[in-house]
Amino acid sequence: MSAAIIDGKAFAAALRARVAAAVPGFAAATGRVPGLAVVLVGEDPASAVYVKSKGKMTAEAGMAGFEHRLPAETSQADLLALVDRLNADGAVDGILVQLPLPKHIDEAAVIARIDPAKDVDGFTPVNAGRLATGLEAMVPCTPLGCLMLLKDRLGSLAGLDAVVIGRSNIVGKPMAQLLLGESCTVTIAHSRTRDLADVVRRADIVVAAVGRPNMVPGDWLKPGATVIDVGINRVDAGEGKTRLVGDVDFASAAQVAGAITPVPGGVGPMTIAVLLRNTLVAAHRRAG
Numbered sequence: 001m002s003a004a005i006i007d008g009k010a011f012a013a014a015l016r017a018r019v020a021a022a023v024p025g026f027a028a029a030t031g032r033v034p035g036l037a038v039v040l041v042g043e044d045p046a047s048a049v050y051v052k053s054k055g056k057m058t059a060e061a062g063m064a065g066f067e068h069r070l071p072a073e074t075s076q077a078d079l080l081a082l083v084d085r086l087n088a089d090g091a092v093d094g095i096l097v098q099l100p101l102p103k104h105i106d107e108a109a110v111i112a113r114i115d116p117a118k119d120v121d122g123f124t125p126v127n128a129g130r131l132a133t134g135l136e137a138m139v140p141c142t143p144l145g146c147l148m149l150l151k152d153r154l155g156s157l158a159g160l161d162a163v164v165i166g167r168s169n170i171v172g173k174p175m176a177q178l179l180l181g182e183s184c185t186v187t188i189a190h191s192r193t194r195d196l197a198d199v200v201r202r203a204d205i206v207v208a209a210v211g212r213p214n215m216v217p218g219d220w221l222k223p224g225a226t227v228i229d230v231g232i233n234r235v236d237a238g239e240g241k242t243r244l245v246g247d248v249d250f251a252s253a254a255q256v257a258g259a260i261t262p263v264p265g266g267v268g269p270m271t272i273a274v275l276l277r278n279t280l281v282a283a284h285r286r287a288g
């Protein structure tokens with residue numbers, strides 16, 4: 001193996017520690033701590049795990065956590081009413097509605113209802129538009145975490161060829177905007193891309209965010225490329241066990257890449273760390 005391993009777990013722990021260290025100063029100036037409201041509708045097991053972990057890390061950072069667990073049958077009107085209450089609540093700086101929502105709820109309508117100033121996920125059309133036009137925005141947590149890892153590793157990204165595999169609103173599109181903002185030459189690849197191997201081979205930076213286990217093999221990579229693997233896929237490991245793998249085939253990619261994030265312990269831990277950072281930023285902006 002030749003690639004350096006990008007330790008997202010350690011980077012995330014350091015970021016959370018920096019956020020926690022800034023909370024007492026905010027509290028001294030404002031008389032309150034930053035507050036994050038998390039809304040979970042239904043019983044999706046993966047979402048329940050994330051929400052629990054968010055609650056724990058919010059408390060560890062010295063912030064106030066407000067958890068709202070609603071039954072799967074919750075009506076869209078009731079969910080919108082909760083978002084309205086959180087928008088109006090002075091103790092709440094950040095609002096996160098955990099996705100996916102149950103099928104009968106219009107996800108886009110719920111997201112659009114969140115006050116953009118409290119949109120710590122950066123999912124509202126206002127924040128997506130602000131990011132795309134280069135204005136001050138709340139930026140989605142996972143892509144911002146990826147960008148932090150890339151800049152820590154590479155310094156300036158200007159002029160580098162970057163490929164983002166995946167075009168979701170949560171990762172792919174904002175990731176591409178962030179890389180463009182750093183003056184990369186950006187390609188967004190997706191399920192209809194022709195000759196993905198050829199596209200990937202030209203890239204100095206590869207961000208894989210498609211949710212397909214081990215889809216990118218090492219022989220697609222340009223030697224020395226920096227590889228950020230956003231995928232978290234649970235696969236059968238035999239004997240009734242499962243294990244987590246990324247969208248990149250780690251064993252073969254690590255022979256070719258210059259640096260690579262592992263799964264687990266790469267991008268995953270960054271998401272919550274950036275969420276806490278975004279909550280602190282939102283609290284400061286609201287406090288003026």
Ligand code: GUN
Pocket residue numbers: 096097098099100121141142170271
């Ligand atoms: N579901 C999977 N990732 C995320 C995320 O970053 N934010 C929200 N709200 N839901 C998610």
